[in-house]
Each structure stands twice: as structure tokens, then as C-alpha cells.
Amino acid sequence: MAVRADDIPVPRGRPRLAGRVREWLDQESILGPVFVTPALLLLVLLVAYPFLMALYFAMSNAFIGRPSEFIGIRNFVRLWDSDAFRQTFQNAFVFTGIAVAFKLVFGICLALLLNEQLWFKRFIRGAVLLPWVIPTALSTLGWWWMFNSLYSVVNWTGIAVGFMDPPGPNWLGQKYYAMTAVVTVNVWRGLPFFAITILAGLVAIPRELYEAAEADGAGPVARFWLITLPLLKPVLAIVVLFSTIFTFSDFNIVYVLTRGGPINSTHLFATLSRVVGIDTGRIGEGAAISLYLFPLLVFVVWAQLRFVRKQAY
Amino acid sequence: MAVAKRPRLRKLTMHLLLVPFLVFALFPFYHMALTSLKQDRELYDRHAVPLIIRQGPTLEHYGKLLWDTEFLTWTKNSLIVTVLATSVSVVIGTVAAYALARLRFFGVDTFGTGIFVTYLVPTSLLFLPLAQVVNWLGLGDSKWALVVTYPTFLVPFCTWLLMGYFRTVPKEVEECAMVDGATRIQALLRIVLPIAIPGLVCAALFAFTLSWSEFIYALTFTSSSDQITASVGVTSELIRGDIYFWGSLMAGAVLGSVPIVILYVFFLDYYVSGLTAGAIK
Incomplete structure (x- = not known):
């Protein structure tokens, strides 16, 4: 089968964009944050955020399936009565x-x-x-x-x-x-x-x-x-x-x-x-x-x- | 003669001193396996010697476990959760560790400290709020909740471990490749990662072991018989009011440990090196 001219890849708009992305990613100040983002997202959403929630829960009268109210540090103090x-x-x-x-x-x-x-x-x-x-x-x-x-x-x-x-x-x-x-x-x-x-x-x-x-x-x-x-x-x-x-x-x-x-x-x-x-x-x-x-x-x-x-x- | 004899005597003494430690470490496993193979008649005979099998071994308890309970489903769940959580965490951990070990960019030190701090956060601190997050995500009582939450302790661990490994790869090797026209990502994929394969194996092994053994999240986030993992299934579903369940309970504990034991036998040296690397670096 003869090779037609259309089959030969010619660098056009897209490869140039890919090249730019490639160049971009080669800079430490950009590649670093890109590499770190997945871990960072995970830690913020599933560690830092739950931690803040824990703080809020601890200062509320939260009960399963009921709206909660803020009660300050009363939980921490009242525990000592138990x-x-x-x-x-x-x-x-x-x-x-x-x-x-x-x-x-x-x-x-x-x-x-x-x-x-x-x-x-x-x-x-x-x-x-x-x-x-x-x-x-x-x-x-x-x-x-x-x-x-x-x-x-x-x-x-x-x-x-x-x-x-x-x-x-x-x-x-x-x-x-x-x-x-x-x-x-x-x-x-x-x-x-x-x-x-x-x-x-x-x-x-x-x-x-x-x-x-x-x-x-x-x-x-x-x-x-x-x-x-x-x-x-x-x-x-x-x-x-x-x-x-x-x-x-x-x-x-x-x-x-x-x-x-x-x-x-x-x-x-x-x-x-x-x-x-x-x-x-x-x-x-x-x-x-x-x-x-x-x-x-x-x-x-x-x-x-x-x-x-x-x-x- | 006296000189030649002394080291041997010393060696013998050392082995004798090790015996109590070895008995302490291994006896629970021996007793577990023994109980799982014993016939009920002998198992619940208070005059029988509990250290050996006299009346012949039986596989009855294993049969009961495999055919009368959902044990195979629990094991399948454990495998799915563990394999997925491990793969995701090793990938995320690898790129993050590379960035921490090699690249200089805004906030790198803060991030490194953050990873170290989360590495130390025990799972029992956050399971209550995480249970809420899991419900909001619509993953309540689903094994997918575990796939999502296990990386919270696996990623810091893998990152920390791999960062140590990447630091031992000489920078020059990578710089050579980059001088020859490779981009950083190519250098990472073709030069650094192949050198760091022992580290990757180690991270994957530990992540696998940690997620297979995980208990408190699995116990809190899942409860239906078709969603729970092996650890939770064996500890909660096998214990019924009936007291004659010890044989199959021990069979469950033995079979639930088998995947880890297999890995352990093949990769013992990685476990030893990973244990020390994780703690010291």
C-alpha cells in the first residue's frame, strides 16, 4: 500500500502546544507543585478537613441524625464527670x-x-x-x-x-x-x-x-x-x-x-x-x-x- | 582448644537465650493453627492436652468457614480494597516523594513537614469525622469508602519511605540524562524509577500490608456482610451466641493472614529494610 501524504504526521498547532507543556513541566517551580498536588488534595480533603470537623464536633452536641448546636468546650469539661x-x-x-x-x-x-x-x-x-x-x-x-x-x-x-x-x-x-x-x-x-x-x-x-x-x-x-x-x-x-x-x-x-x-x-x-x-x-x-x-x-x-x-x- | 571452644559456647548460649523470644513470638500462631485443625470433641475436652492434636486433625472448620459463611466475599473485598488503595497510594506517593527529594519550589519544606506530621496521625484520631465525610460522599457502608480513605495514611507513608530512596539515587545520573536532552519526567521514568525499584517494591509491600490489616476504618465505615473486609468479617460475623465457634474462628484468622504470610515469605528482606528505613529516615 502506498503511503499517502496525509498519513505523514506534520507538526501543527497541537504538537506545538504539547511542546510548550513539555517545556513548562521541565521547570522545577512548576513540576514540583504539579507532582505534589494529588497528595496535597488528599491530605487537605481527607485529613485536614476532617480534623477541623472533629474540632467542631467536639465543641457541639452533635448526635447522629440531628442538627447540632455549638456548646464551646463543655464536652471536654463534662467528660471529667464521667x-x-x-x-x-x-x-x-x-x-x-x-x-x-x-x-x-x-x-x-x-x-x-x-x-x-x-x-x-x-x-x-x-x-x-x-x-x-x-x-x-x-x-x-x-x-x-x-x-x-x-x-x-x-x-x-x-x-x-x-x-x-x-x-x-x-x-x-x-x-x-x-x-x-x-x-x-x-x-x-x-x-x-x-x-x-x-x-x-x-x-x-x-x-x-x-x-x-x-x-x-x-x-x-x-x-x-x-x-x-x-x-x-x-x-x-x-x-x-x-x-x-x-x-x-x-x-x-x-x-x-x-x-x-x-x-x-x-x-x-x-x-x-x-x-x-x-x-x-x-x-x-x-x-x-x-x-x-x-x-x-x-x-x-x-x-x-x-x-x-x-x-x- | 579452649580458645576454639569459647566462641561456640557463646553462640550456643545466645541461641538458648533467643528461645523464649521465639516461643513468645510464634506460639500464638502455632496455637491458632492447631485449634483450627482440631476436632470439636477434643477442642472442648477440658482434660485434653491443648498443645497437641491427639485425635487426628480435621478440615471441618475450614469447610464450615468457606461454605457456610461469607468468608470468600470478605476476602474478595479485602483484595479489591487493598490492591486499589495500594496502587493509587504508591503512584501519588512516588510523584510527591520525587518532588520533595529533588525539586525546589515554593512551599516544598512546608509540604515535607505536612507529610511527616500526617504520617504520625493515628487513624483512631479521625475516624468519627471521616465517617461523616464518607456518608456525604455517598459511600456509607461501601467498600469504596475504604479505597478512598486508606490513602490518607498510605500516601504519607509511601512518600516518606520513597523520599529516602530517591535521595540515595545520585543526582548526577539524572543530570547526565537531562544534559543529553531528556526532560525531567523522562529522566524520572527511565533513570530514577528503575534504580529505585527496591524502594517501590518496599513501599508497595508495606502499603499492601497496612491496608490489609487496617481495622478501625473498615469496622466503622462498612457493616453489611457483602461490603466488609476479612478482618472485620472474621472478628464480627463469626462470633455468634453459640460458644462452639472457636475452630472456624481460628480458621478464619489463619486464612485471613495467608496473603500477608505469602508476601512475607518471599519478601522478608524488604520488610526488614523498609521497617528500618521508615522509622529512621
């Missing part, structure tokens, strides 16, 4: 404090062990990290079964070993045991993050420092306190800050394991806010409860920006 809220406030600090402390201490131990010469290194790392990648809601179901009041395998083992008297504690039905259970699952799930991140920090410490210290007669304990710990500090700071905010705002574990019970003794802000905001429909009050997470978030962001990013660059 036993459930005061208990939740206390729980949040107890839960976060204990869980983060355990994760930090065990995380350092585990990282030190993982940093040794090991057989099956890949397998061990894979096993250690597993609790962190499996969907929390599902793995917590496994724990729920392990803490079952009749068939608890924890109690069975405890009794078999002689740690517990039959029938053993009713883990999810008694106040302090329930908190212990919730903290245990949180530590179980969060430990891999600590261990693997701290391990990365350990690997980065120059070997020569240890060799020099050993030559000067420093034992393993001295080397840990004088070299390892000080040099790990930046990594530890990041991990603790990160974990604090995500432990404080935890929802999945408590929701699946105890639903906040018995008698609110394991409720956290997120779970109480769901009960009040969704189950009973008092959106205003629910939003006020979840906004109690905000001051801690501000602190963590401030600390990260102030100390951590400065070191990273």
Missing part, C-alpha cells in the same frame, strides 16, 4: 507507660541477641518479625482464645508447670489481669518493631570502638553502658516516640480482646470514643474523647521535628 472517661484517661497512661517500657527493654535485649553470630539468621529474623506483619485484629483473636476463661492454654500451661493453682486467673474478666493481657498482646505485637529498628542502630556502630575499649580493658557490661547505649540514643528516641503515639492511640487489641471491659478497666481513648461516638451516637462527645489524643501527638511531632530530624540530615 467515671468511664476518668478510668480511660488513667488506663491510657498505664497501658502506654508499661507497654513501651517493656518493649524498650526487651527490644534492646532481643536486638543484642540478633546482632550475634547466629545459625538460621534469616529464619530467626523472620520469626521475630512475624507478629508485626500479621493483621493485628486477627492475631489478637488467637490471644483471645488463649485467654479464654474455660480453655485458656496459658492457664493450662501455668498449672501444668506449677505456676498457678487451678483454675488459674480469669484473664479477661478481672480488672488487673485484663490490663496485663492487653499490655502483653501489645508488647508481643510491638516488640519486633523495636528489635529490628534497634538492630539497625547496633549494626551502624563502628566495630573499632569496641575493639579499642576492649584493648583498654573494658568488660562487656562497661562496653554496653559506655558505647552501645549512648550511640543508640538517637535510634531509641525515635522508636520510643513512634511507639508512644501508636500505643497511646491503640484500638485493635483492646477492641478485640476486652471491648474495654471489665467495667471500663481497659478502655483507651480510641475504644471509648468509638463506643460513645458510634454505638451510642453522641458524636460530639466521641470526637472530644479522641481529641484527647491530640496533645500527645503534638508533643511527639514537636520532639521528632526538633531532635530527630535534625540528626537525620
Whole structure:
């Protein structure tokens, strides 16, 4: 078939426009904003705007399916009259404090062990990290079964070993045991993050420092306190800050394991806010409860920006 | 002899010390899988040893889960939501990360800080107002609500992770291409992205894992049996008044984790590197 003149593309109006767009997009001051726009739109519409809504809800008597009125900070103040809220406030600090402390201490131990010469290194790392990648809601179901009041395998083992008297504690039905259970699952799930991140920090410490210290007669304990710990500090700071905010705002574990019970003794802000905001429909009050997470978030962001990013660059 | 023996003894001690950690990490999974394979008769026998199967394994619970419940629908929903949310977020995150890592323009620093701040915002802070937004969009009780809202935490994560990767790609490589007449977009597509493939894989893996595991949004924004995801379906629909449901409940927890486990086995190293990169950079 012969090629007709019409088939040969001739640059006309449109290609010139395309060329101009191309040239335009090659400028950093234009390409930058273009590239950033989708993310920016998303964050403004679905993060910043809902946040403002949360502020408004929290200062209104919003109730599902009813027009709301502005009532100022009355929600925030009135919450303190509620036993459930005061208990939740206390729980949040107890839960976060204990869980983060355990994760930090065990995380350092585990990282030190993982940093040794090991057989099956890949397998061990894979096993250690597993609790962190499996969907929390599902793995917590496994724990729920392990803490079952009749068939608890924890109690069975405890009794078999002689740690517990039959029938053993009713883990999810008694106040302090329930908190212990919730903290245990949180530590179980969060430990891999600590261990693997701290391990990365350990690997980065120059070997020569240890060799020099050993030559000067420093034992393993001295080397840990004088070299390892000080040099790990930046990594530890990041991990603790990160974990604090995500432990404080935890929802999945408590929701699946105890639903906040018995008698609110394991409720956290997120779970109480769901009960009040969704189950009973008092959106205003629910939003006020979840906004109690905000001051801690501000602190963590401030600390990260102030100390951590400065070191990273 | 003594010198040669010592390191081996040390190695052995280290392995012994690791055992409690490994048991702690793995036992819940072992017990879950075991329960899902046990016959009811043995499962609810309080005199039986709960650590092993004595009376022979059964697939009865899995059968019940697959044929008598909507489990397959929930899994399909999870897959749709996860694949779509992940793809959208990786694309949006890639261009934003490139802009943050390489381009200088008005407001770039503010935007970078904004991304970092939203990266730290927990999902439990905003689920109430987001539920309203979802209703206004006409997506109440629909899995599409999840496709729309999951990028709010996936995009900051992907952007942050990829920004770190793009910074490790030497600027010169790209500049060479541009000197040879490539535009910035061509340089990005043909030079930078191929080099950053490990980073892209990592971002996609984490985004997939995060959205597959997401729970509070899925629980709040969807409720009908044909719209919920696997996590929500297993935790809410399988638990009925009847107490003899543990076998299929554990089967659901096992099967609901399978996609993540498969990815995990193949891409373990990416998980390890992504975990440290995400936190430190």
C-alpha cells in the first residue's frame, strides 16, 4: 500500500502546544507543585478537613441524625464527670507507660541477641518479625482464645508447670489481669518493631570502638553502658516516640480482646470514643474523647521535628 | 582448644537465650493453627492436652468457614480494597516523594513537614469525622469508602519511605540524562524509577500490608456482610451466641493472614529494610 501524504504526521498547532507543556513541566517551580498536588488534595480533603470537623464536633452536641448546636468546650469539661472517661484517661497512661517500657527493654535485649553470630539468621529474623506483619485484629483473636476463661492454654500451661493453682486467673474478666493481657498482646505485637529498628542502630556502630575499649580493658557490661547505649540514643528516641503515639492511640487489641471491659478497666481513648461516638451516637462527645489524643501527638511531632530530624540530615 | 571452644559456647548460649523470644513470638500462631485443625470433641475436652492434636486433625472448620459463611466475599473485598488503595497510594506517593527529594519550589519544606506530621496521625484520631465525610460522599457502608480513605495514611507513608530512596539515587545520573536532552519526567521514568525499584517494591509491600490489616476504618465505615473486609468479617460475623465457634474462628484468622504470610515469605528482606528505613529516615 502506498503511503499517502496525509498519513505523514506534520507538526501543527497541537504538537506545538504539547511542546510548550513539555517545556513548562521541565521547570522545577512548576513540576514540583504539579507532582505534589494529588497528595496535597488528599491530605487537605481527607485529613485536614476532617480534623477541623472533629474540632467542631467536639465543641457541639452533635448526635447522629440531628442538627447540632455549638456548646464551646463543655464536652471536654463534662467528660471529667464521667467515671468511664476518668478510668480511660488513667488506663491510657498505664497501658502506654508499661507497654513501651517493656518493649524498650526487651527490644534492646532481643536486638543484642540478633546482632550475634547466629545459625538460621534469616529464619530467626523472620520469626521475630512475624507478629508485626500479621493483621493485628486477627492475631489478637488467637490471644483471645488463649485467654479464654474455660480453655485458656496459658492457664493450662501455668498449672501444668506449677505456676498457678487451678483454675488459674480469669484473664479477661478481672480488672488487673485484663490490663496485663492487653499490655502483653501489645508488647508481643510491638516488640519486633523495636528489635529490628534497634538492630539497625547496633549494626551502624563502628566495630573499632569496641575493639579499642576492649584493648583498654573494658568488660562487656562497661562496653554496653559506655558505647552501645549512648550511640543508640538517637535510634531509641525515635522508636520510643513512634511507639508512644501508636500505643497511646491503640484500638485493635483492646477492641478485640476486652471491648474495654471489665467495667471500663481497659478502655483507651480510641475504644471509648468509638463506643460513645458510634454505638451510642453522641458524636460530639466521641470526637472530644479522641481529641484527647491530640496533645500527645503534638508533643511527639514537636520532639521528632526538633531532635530527630535534625540528626537525620 | 579452649580458645576454639569459647566462641561456640557463646553462640550456643545466645541461641538458648533467643528461645523464649521465639516461643513468645510464634506460639500464638502455632496455637491458632492447631485449634483450627482440631476436632470439636477434643477442642472442648477440658482434660485434653491443648498443645497437641491427639485425635487426628480435621478440615471441618475450614469447610464450615468457606461454605457456610461469607468468608470468600470478605476476602474478595479485602483484595479489591487493598490492591486499589495500594496502587493509587504508591503512584501519588512516588510523584510527591520525587518532588520533595529533588525539586525546589515554593512551599516544598512546608509540604515535607505536612507529610511527616500526617504520617504520625493515628487513624483512631479521625475516624468519627471521616465517617461523616464518607456518608456525604455517598459511600456509607461501601467498600469504596475504604479505597478512598486508606490513602490518607498510605500516601504519607509511601512518600516518606520513597523520599529516602530517591535521595540515595545520585543526582548526577539524572543530570547526565537531562544534559543529553531528556526532560525531567523522562529522566524520572527511565533513570530514577528503575534504580529505585527496591524502594517501590518496599513501599508497595508495606502499603499492601497496612491496608490489609487496617481495622478501625473498615469496622466503622462498612457493616453489611457483602461490603466488609476479612478482618472485620472474621472478628464480627463469626462470633455468634453459640460458644462452639472457636475452630472456624481460628480458621478464619489463619486464612485471613495467608496473603500477608505469602508476601512475607518471599519478601522478608524488604520488610526488614523498609521497617528500618521508615522509622529512621
